[in-house]
Amino acid sequence: MIHYRPKFRLQKKYVAFLTIVPLLTATSILNTGCPVCEGDGVLSGSHNMENVRISSLDYQLVETVPNACAMFLLYRYRITITLSNDSNKEAIGWVKLTLVDFTVGKPLDNQYAVVEVPPRKTIAVRYMVLFGSGLQEHIKTDVYVQILTEDAPCPVCSGTGNISLNTYPIVNALKESFIQEAKSEVPWQPPAWEEAMG
Numbered sequence: 001m002i003h004y005r006p007k008f009r010l011q012k013k014y015v016a017f018l019t020i021v022p023l024l025t026a027t028s029i030l031n032t033g034c035p036v037c038e039g040d041g042v043l044s045g046s047h048n049m050e051n052v053r054i055s056s057l058d059y060q061l062v063e064t065v066p067n068a069c070a071m072f073l074l075y076r077y078r079i080t081i082t083l084s085n086d087s088n089k090e091a092i093g094w095v096k097l098t099l100v101d102f103t104v105g106k107p108l109d110n111q112y113a114v115v116e117v118p119p120r121k122t123i124a125v126r127y128m129v130l131f132g133s134g135l136q137e138h139i140k141t142d143v144y145v146q147i148l149t150e151d152a153p154c155p156v157c158s159g160t161g162n163i164s165l166n167t168y169p170i171v172n173a174l175k176e177s178f179i180q181e182a183k184s185e186v187p188w189q190p191p192a193w194e195e196a197m198g
């Protein structure tokens with residue numbers, strides 16, 4: 001009789017544990033619509049991109065950083081792309097940025113960035129891009145840039161349109177910053193030699 005109470009308390013904790021753990025397990029299996037692409041699996045909005053060309057490209061490796069678990073290296077690149085729109089219509093769409101293993105030419109990671117190019121304009125867009133390499137050792141890398149004429153696959157859900165329910169709050173909170181980061185633009189400056197030539 002005297003020992004009944006402590007035993008009951010223990011039991012309550014145990015019950016709580018049994019309730020919470022299966023709940024966490026269940027939510028990790030349950031998928032929900034991705035908040036970034038709204039479940040479409042694509043970042044839509046590509047329009048008139050076939051009239052956009054890359055007039056120059058400049059990129060520097062800023063740093064390599066180990067990821068959270070220190071298992072793989074991440075490559076942070078500063079990429080400046082000068083884009084020209086030859087048409088009379090505004091172009092909106094995506095550029096695909098690919099990190100490539102320099103020695104074997106193998107693509108390691110893709111990132112997508114949004115661009116808006118006004119009609120008959122040349123603009124420069126600058127991005128700080130973090131690529132995953134999936135590799136532990138530091139290797140020589142290169143960056144390829146490609147204009148997409150169609151919609152880009154959503155990088156958050158990898159084009160599936162679904163994310164696991166327990167990552168939803170994090171992704172939803174990041175949605176705004178994800179979109180903001182992809183939109184930082186710099187005014188285009190003509191190269192120094194062009195100015196000197198008048």
Ligand SMILES: [Zn+2]
Nearest residue numbers: 034037154157
């Ligand atoms: Zn998505």
